[in-house]
Amino acid sequence: MSRRGRWTARVCVGTGVAALLAAGCAPAPAPQGPASGGSSGTGIAVGAYLHYGSPGVDRMQELSRWLGGTELRAGHTYLPGDTWENIEGAPDSLRSWARWRKEGSDRLFVLNVPMLEGNEAGVPDDRVAELLRAGAHGEYDDHFRRLAERLVDLGIPDTVIVLGWEMNGSNYTHRCRPDPESWKQYWRRIVVAMRSVEGERFRFDFAPNRGGDAIAWTTCYPGDDVVDIVGMDSYDQPPGDSFDEQVTQPYGLQQQVDFAKAHGKQISYPEWGLFRNGDNPDYMLQMLAWIAEHKPLYQSITDYCPHGVWQCGQNPRSAEVFREFLSASADRGRRAASRHRP
Incomplete structure (x- = not known):
């Protein structure tokens, strides 16, 4: 999704949710428990994109309370791509994110670069x-060495770097299609530059859009030695009118899982959420069940309108599914999944 949405979209009002979902929702089979990180640090790190700057850090605690105390272990933000100075880590809000990360040894700081x-x-x-x-x-x-130095100096040398996200699309200057071979070589140079900084422990997340988009994302894969995680940004929109189609389509969710397994990589979902089909509790439950089954390193819902559930009052039925599924109580999460079976 575009930075314009992340940085300038006015957050929809309403942090409450409506009553229980209307009858007729047809979710996927219930998993054995919610996809929650848990206090032990094991399992999936749950997060949400809530704001690019320091307010996003503050809202993590508020969202956790809304989820009944579920621990949010994935903090997610973006560097603006307007100037090289900002790509080098100039935004002062990185200090707030660094403090948040260092408050918990099992937390992940996820940074789109x-x-x-x-x-x-x-x-x-x-x-x-x-x-x-x-x-x-x-x-x-040099720009990326400076970013690596900035992150190490801030005490977050283990940042998950979502580098050149959605490269298979057409929205961004860092897209792959105009020259895939140069794109892959450029990715490799960035990783080598950042890894050259003493003290770094970065993990690099290769995260295309779901589906074929402008170019097959497999064509852009830069190599196992410079990728640690195979991610995917997946919203409730075509290609794939149903969740089953989003799974089985070429370059869809199943191909991501299979590709990562073949290459010995973990998976992630840096961006996901509602979109073209409005308030869709069926999609919400099936995506959460998919995440619970396939156990990515982390998942981060995009929580502003029209994609979100907590900061967006226009999706009350999906918000209720999300809230109950990810509740701190595993029993409550299982009840949410079973209650909405047809």
Whole structure:
């Protein structure tokens, strides 16, 4: 999704939820328990994108209370891709995220990092190809070393880096399609540059859009030695009108799981949520069940309108499913799944 949505969209009012879901919801079979991180630090790290800056940190605690005390172990934000200075980690809000991360030894800090400045500037394909070739030849290495140094200095050397996300689409300057070979080489240079900084323990998350989009995401995969996690951004929208189609479509959810297994990688869902089909509790429950079954390293719902459930009052039925499924009480989560079976 675009930075415009993340940075400038007005958050919808309403943090409460409506009464129980209307009858007729047809969820997937119930998993054995909610996809909650739990206080022990085992299992899936649950998170949400709540705001890019320091307010996002404050809202983590509020969302946890709304979920009945469920521990949120994945803190997720984005670096703006407007200037190289910001890509180097200039935003002061990183200090707030660093404090949050260091308050719990089992927490994950997840940071989306653009690969090029002017990342939403509508740059044409021929210019994108030139920029990717420059990156592949090392022109931008210093920017990423500075980012790595900034993160290490802040005490968060184990940050999960979602680098060049949704590269298989057409929205971003850091897209892959104009020159896939240069894109892959550029990714490799960035990883090598960041790993050269003393004290780093970064993990790099390769996270395309679900589906074929502008180019098959497998064409952009830069290699097992420079990827730690195979992620996927997946919203309730085409391609895939039903959840089953989102699973089975080419380059969909099942192919992500199979690809990661074949390459010996963990999976993740850095972005997911509602979208084209409105308040859709069936989708919400099936996606949560998918996550619980396949056990990604972390999952992070995009929680602003139209995608979200806590900060967006327009999706009350989906909010109720999300809240009950991820409640701190495992029994309550199982009841949520079984209650809404047809």
